[in-house]
Amino acid sequence: MRILVADCSAEYSGRLNASLPLAKRVLLVKADNSLLIFSELGSYKPLNWMAAPCTLKDITPPNADDDVDTPTPEKVLRVTSDKSSDVLEVTLQHIYSDETYDLGEDPGLIKDGVEDHLQRYLAEQIERIGEGAKLVRREYPTAIGPVDIMAIDANGEHVAIEIKRHGGIDGVEQLTRYCELLNRDPLLAPVHGIFAAQTITPQARVLAEDRGFRCLILDYEEMKGTEDDSLRLF
Structure with missing residues (x-):
């Protein structure tokens, strides 16, 4: 499980189009490459996500020209669906934390x-x-x-x-x-x-x-x- 805290924006395109403006958010990237975007609000429901099966590319953009005022993003996470043309692209302007954890085998939810x-x-x-x-x-x-x-x-x-x-x-x-x-x-x-x-x-x-x-x-x-x-x- 990879957990990032970053100032980010996002664009989802394909069967539906949606965008998230720049804000501080939490990103979860699971072992199957699925990506979920969370904010402080909205309970536990993600703002947007790409479900597996999918492919994730971690892109580091080239340096910006000196005369360009727009800050260069530190990283772009591009997730593409393996079953459709859907694409979720997350632009990370500033990364506060980027940690990876091995959660091991999960026994699953045990209900009463x-x-x-x-x-x-x-x-x-x-x-x-x-x-x-x-x-x-x-x-x-x-x-x-x-x-x-x-x-x-x-x-x-x-x-x-x-x-x-x-x-x-x-x-x-x-x-x-x-x-x-x-x-x-x-x-x-x-x-x-x-x-x-x-x-x-x-x-x-x-x-x-x-x-x-x-x-x-x-x-x-x-x-x-x-x-x-x-x-x-x-």
Whole structure:
């Protein structure tokens, strides 16, 4: 993991065009060459990024002429997508810190028992999201973390599923980040989102539906096949 703190600007071109003016930011460059740009604001969502598979070139520009007032950037990071024409170019005007760390093997996110079981049961019972649905895999890897479940619906389109015990706004934001990233991959798009939980707050439901996601309530006892020992009239 390479971590840079620098005054930088950025230009993203390709299927979408976006730019970031010069400001002090944090850059993360992962071992797979994916690059993420963060600022002090915006919670933990990156301002812009290039996901793997991609190629990164570290370019040191030539010295500026003496009569040119514009400062020469110390370095340019140019990241190109291996699957499309997308390019993210970050110009570093001043580098405060440039450090590389070996993080070693990561065991992955360990979830509490109920949430992990919900994920396993839903993967085994994937048609709960819709008739004809098929499982792609659990813990589907992305550059910003694993999606709980990736599936394909009856129409052959991908569905990213975020699972929580108690669904709040943070979970919807997490699903939003995954879907935004996955939909930039032409081999996956369109990717739909499902927010699944035992309970979902009214605010989270409104936000999820506003962003085009489906909400799915999971009955843990029913999914694990536990019989209800209470008395029944019928």
